[in-house]
Amino acid sequence: MLFQTLLSALMLLILPAAAQFQFFEQMFNQGGPQQQQPQNAGSDSGAYQQNYENTHCDKYLCPQTLSCVHFPHHCPCAWPAVEDKVEFGDGSMACVSKGGFKAGEAARKIELARKGLL
Structure with a gap:
């Protein structure tokens, strides 16, 4: 019982600190979601043909x-x-x-x- 109480108290101290570090990582764009770079369009006309046929x-x-x-x-x-x-x-x-x-x-x-x- 004492072990569970100590473990709970320890978790209450660790979780807010972990959340704070996660906030700073995302704020400085490290470890947060990375933005996708736009890709060049393909050289074939398949997407256009599909749009044409579905219109x-x-x-x-x-x-x-x-x-x-x-x-x-x-x-x-x-x-x-x-x-x-x-x-x-x-x-x-x-x-x-x-x-x-x-x-x-x-x-x-x-x-x-x-x-x-x-």
Whole structure:
């Protein structure tokens, strides 16, 4: 009985000290949970293909953004902050890098290229 009492008293002294050390280890990021470094994406297109196949669309599924739209030329650009959308007369479209400082500069350059002037 005396042994159990001494053991209990000893545990009451040891446990708070252990918890305190654990707190300081985590505070200084030693022994605490380590953050995972981001991994490079794989070079195969398997993840994209799986997302494409699992996306439900009863109209037209845009291959660039997986948006569901009525017509191909309604597809949005994936990066509208840096891309301009250019629609062609045949119902198709393309997203091209913004060119210049004026709005519509990319479309103007594409039209000049179509005419053979650029």
